[in-house]
Amino acid sequence: MKPAPSPASSHVARYTLTAIALHWVLAVAILTAFCVGLYVEGLPFSPAKLKLINWHKWAGVTILFLSVLRLLWRLTHRPPALPAKIESAMPGWQRAAYHGTHHLMYLLFFAVPLLGWAYSSAKGFPIVWFGVLPLPDLVAPNPELAEAIKPLHGLAAWGLIGLVALHVGAALKHQFIDRDGLLTRMRPGGRA
Amino acid sequence: MTSLVRLRALSFGAACLVLASLGSPAHAADPAITLVAPQSEVAFTIKQMGVPVNGRFKRFGVQTNFNPKSPQTSQVTLRFELASATVSADADPELGKPDWFATAKFPQATFASTGIKALGSGKFEVAGKLSIKGTSRDVVVPMQLVQAGGVSTVTGGLPIKRLDFKVGEGDWADTSFVANDVQVKFKLVLQGVPAQ
Numbered sequence: 001m002k003p004a005p006s007p008a009s010s011h012v013a014r015y016t017l018t019a020i021a022l023h024w025v026l027a028v029a030i031l032t033a034f035c036v037g038l039y040v041e042g043l044p045f046s047p048a049k050l051k052l053i054n055w056h057k058w059a060g061v062t063i064l065f066l067s068v069l070r071l072l073w074r075l076t077h078r079p080p081a082l083p084a085k086i087e088s089a090m091p092g093w094q095r096a097a098y099h100g101t102h103h104l105m106y107l108l109f110f111a112v113p114l115l116g117w118a119y120s121s122a123k124g125f126p127i128v129w130f131g132v133l134p135l136p137d138l139v140a141p142n143p144e145l146a147e148a149i150k151p152l153h154g155l156a157a158w159g160l161i162g163l164v165a166l167h168v169g170a171a172l173k174h175q176f177i178d179r180d181g182l183l184t185r186m187r188p189g190g191r192a
Numbered sequence: 193m194t195s196l197v198r199l200r201a202l203s204f205g206a207a208c209l210v211l212a213s214l215g216s217p218a219h220a221a222d223p224a225i226t227l228v229a230p231q232s233e234v235a236f237t238i239k240q241m242g243v244p245v246n247g248r249f250k251r252f253g254v255q256t257n258f259n260p261k262s263p264q265t266s267q268v269t270l271r272f273e274l275a276s277a278t279v280s281a282d283a284d285p286e287l288g289k290p291d292w293f294a295t296a297k298f299p300q301a302t303f304a305s306t307g308i309k310a311l312g313s314g315k316f317e318v319a320g321k322l323s324i325k326g327t328s329r330d331v332v333v334p335m336q337l338v339q340a341g342g343v344s345t346v347t348g349g350l351p352i353k354r355l356d357f358k359v360g361e362g363d364w365a366d367t368s369f370v371a372n373d374v375q376v377k378f379k380l381v382l383q384g385v386p387a388q
Contacts, residue, residue: 045283046363047370050240054241125280126243127243128242131243134242
């Protein structure tokens with residue numbers, strides 16, 4: 001990779017503040033929900049396990065709703081184009097990976113929580129959001145269906161985490177190897 | 193006079209033998225009121241962090257001489273095998289433990305009527321003692337009787353507080369996690385009940 005001559009922060013157009021806020025809130029929520037999901041799997045049956053499962057479901061539904069907002073926001077607010085200098089420095093496969101990763105992540109933002117919700121419904125446990133708002137069941141209770149959905153939920157979640165790793169790796173590469181200031185687009189806090 | 197009602201055929205083998213021995217066979221010769229087990233159910237709903245969770249007893253028996261025309265002489269005793277309670281595959285192995293039903297020490301829960309009152313149009317009010325896990329409480333259970341095609345269907349339910357009966361102790365006692373209120377619902381299909 002050829003290094004960019006100087007940090008181009010001040011020339012990089014930033015995402016909107018709303019997009020930046022949604023990005024970071026969802027980043028934390030998704031990573032937390034993923035870790036809790038992994039952790040509860042191995043816990044013995046106990047109040048602690050059931051509480052964590054409920055929090056995991058509530059987080060998942062929150063992620064789903066925020067992802068709907070995020071998609072609507074993105075569809076109505078064009079993200080800043082890659083700076084020409086950065087884009088021209090990217091080989092074709094990187095550009096394809098850049099778009100592909102984002103599209104697939106958006107797909108999984110919906111697929112992972114929906115599969116989890118359907119799993120809970122199939123298990124016969126309706127989700128009551130934060131213990132207050134009962135949500136409709138996505139499928140009728142059905143033990144076999146539940147067992148079929150469970151691995152899909154896990155697989156999709158691992159897929160999303162894999163893409164997140166790729167996304168973070170690419171961002172770090174731009175920051176520390178290319179030093180092209182691309183992260184400025186999504187950095188929380190005031191203007192660079 | 194007491195009739196023996198035997199639970200039939202909901203589950204097999206040992207379970208049936210256990211239940212057949214629940215009632216004293218002394219009056220087995222009386223015209224019996226029998227429970228049509230496959231069509232009967234005793235279910236309960238608990239709330240866990242706001243989520244309704246349904247469970248039921250797979251094995252229960254009824255002993256009664258219920259006569260709708262003579263409620264004051266009628267008596268009913270229900271027995272539930274606590275070990276037959278089922279909620280979910282994950283929870284079931286827990287239910288027999290001391291924090292929940294403590295089935296080793298308290299294999300059965302019972303409801304024994306102390307007085308039945310007719311309220312008209314098939315409605316009855318059954319007062320009695322509900323005993324679970326070594327604790328008895330006086331309760332009044334509203335019941336609806338419907339008779340058709342030779343069978344009598346009795347439905348009803350009552351709200352109970354699980355902690356009154358020490359069900360869900362220790363780590364499970366927190367009612368903000370598992371609510372204290374439990375709704376019990378039953379449907380008993382009986383044969384041999386005299387017409388009302």
